[in-house]
Amino acid sequence: MTSRLTLPAPAKLNLMLHILGRRADGYHELQTLFQFLDHGDELSFAAREDGEIRLVTEIPGVPHDSNLIVRAARKLQQLTGTTLGADIWLDKVLPMGGGIGGGSSDAATTLLGLDHLWNTRCGEDQLAELGLGLGADVPVFVRGHAAFAEGVGEKLTPVDPHEPWYVVLVPQVSVSTAEIFSHPLLTRNSKPIKVRPVPEGNSRNDCQAVVEQSYPEVRNSLNLLNKFTNARLTGTGSCVFGAFPDKAEADRVLALLADSQTGFVAKGSNVSMLHRKLRSLR
Numbered sequence: 001m002t003s004r005l006t007l008p009a010p011a012k013l014n015l016m017l018h019i020l021g022r023r024a025d026g027y028h029e030l031q032t033l034f035q036f037l038d039h040g041d042e043l044s045f046a047a048r049e050d051g052e053i054r055l056v057t058e059i060p061g062v063p064h065d066s067n068l069i070v071r072a073a074r075k076l077q078q079l080t081g082t083t084l085g086a087d088i089w090l091d092k093v094l095p096m097g098g099g100i101g102g103g104s105s106d107a108a109t110t111l112l113g114l115d116h117l118w119n120t121r122c123g124e125d126q127l128a129e130l131g132l133g134l135g136a137d138v139p140v141f142v143r144g145h146a147a148f149a150e151g152v153g154e155k156l157t158p159v160d161p162h163e164p165w166y167v168v169l170v171p172q173v174s175v176s177t178a179e180i181f182s183h184p185l186l187t188r189n190s191k192p193i194k195v196r197p198v199p200e201g202n203s204r205n206d207c208q209a210v211v212e213q214s215y216p217e218v219r220n221s222l223n224l225l226n227k228f229t230n231a232r233l234t235g236t237g238s239c240v241f242g243a244f245p246d247k248a249e250a251d252r253v254l255a256l257l258a259d260s261q262t263g264f265v266a267k268g269s270n271v272s273m274l275h276r277k278l279r280s281l282r
C-alpha cells in the first residue's frame with residue numbers, strides 16, 4: 001500500500017480587521033491580525049503515478065473541480081510540471097463560510113503537503129504566491145506564522161500576540177464574503193495603523209456592523225458571548241470569538257451557552273499546527 005501523508009489544516013481568527021479602502025478591481029485594502037487555532041480539518045495525501053488528482057471525500061455542495069484542494073493541487077502540478085498526481089482525503093471539521101478560513105487552509109495544506117510528497121521543492125515563497133491566486137487568506141496559512149497583514153491580506157509581517165484560549169461560536173448561517181465586501185454601508189475609510197505595537201485588546205472588525213445588521217443570528221451570538229468577555233467577529237463571519245486566560249474558563253463559558261449555541265474551544269497559536277507537524281517530519 002502506498003504511504004499516506006496526513007496533515008492538519010488549522011483555522012484562523014482575525015483578531016482585528018480594518019478596511020482602508022477599495023481598489024479599482026473591487027478588492028479591499030485591509031489591515032488585519034491573523035492568529036491560528038489549534039483546531040481544524042485534516043487532510044491525507046497519497047501519490048498517484050498517473051497524474052490524476054482525486055479528492056476521495058467530496059464536500060456536499062462543492063463540485064469536485066471547484067474544491068480549493070483540487071484547484072491547489074492542479075496549480076502545483078502546472079507550476080512544477082510533475083507527472084505525479086494524488087488521492088486526497090479530507091476530514092472536514094471547520095464550518096464553511098465561517099470566517100475561520102477553512103477552504104483557504106485546506107488549499108495551503110494541499111500546497112505544502114504535495115510539495116513535500118512530490119518532492120517538488122517549491123518552498124514557501126513560491127507557494128504563497130501561488131496560493132494568493134486561490135484566495136486572499138491562503139498565503140498566511142502557507143507561511144504558518146501569526147501575522148499582521150496588509151494589502152488584500154498578502155503583505156505579511158510576522159508577529160507574536162498572546163496565545164489565549166478562545167471560545168468560538170458558530171452561528172448557523174453562512175455569510176458570503178463577497179456580499180459583505182460589496183455592502184453599501186461597509187466602513188471603508190479606516191486610518192492605517194502601525195504594525196507595532198501589535199494591535200491587541202480593544203480592537204475592532206470593520207465588517208462587524210453590516211454583518212450584525214444582515215444576520216440577526218450573528219448579533220445574538222455576539223450579545224451572548226459579550227456577557228463574559230469582549231466578543232468579536234472573525235473575517236466576514238459568521239463565527240464570533242472571545243479570549244479567556246485558560247481552558248477551564250473557556251470550557252465553562254461554552255457549557256453555559258450550549259443550550260442555544262454551537263461552538264468550540266481552541267488555543268490560539270502563533271505557529272500553525274501544520275508547520276509544527278511539517279517540522280517534525282524533516
Ligand SMILES: C[C@](O)(CO)[C@H](O)COP(=O)(O)OP(=O)(O)OC[C@H]1O[C@@H](n2ccc(N)nc2=O)[C@H](O)[C@@H]1O
Pocket residue numbers: 014026027028029030032099104134135136137138151152153177178181182235236
Ligand atoms: C475577510 C478575510 O477573511 C480576512 O481574513 C479575507 O480577506 C477573505 O479572504 P478569502 O475568503 O480568501 O477571500 P477571496 O476568496 O480572495 O475573496 C472573496 C471575495 O471577498 C472580497 N474581498 C476579499 C478580500 C479582500 N481583501 N477584499 C475583498 O473585497 C472580494 O469580493 C472577493 O470576491
Ligand SMILES: Nc1ncnc2c1ncn2[C@@H]1O[C@H](COP(=O)(O)OP(=O)(O)OP(=O)(O)O)[C@@H](O)[C@H]1O
Pocket residue numbers: 059062066067068069095096097098099100101102103104106107137177235236237238
Ligand atoms: N476545501 C474547501 N473547504 C471549504 N470550502 C470550500 C472548499 N473548497 C471550496 N470551498 C468553497 O468556499 C466557500 C468558503 O469556504 P470557507 O470555509 O473557506 O469560508 P470562510 O471560512 O468564510 O473563509 P474566509 O475566512 O477565508 O472568508 C465554501 O462555501 C465553498 O463553496
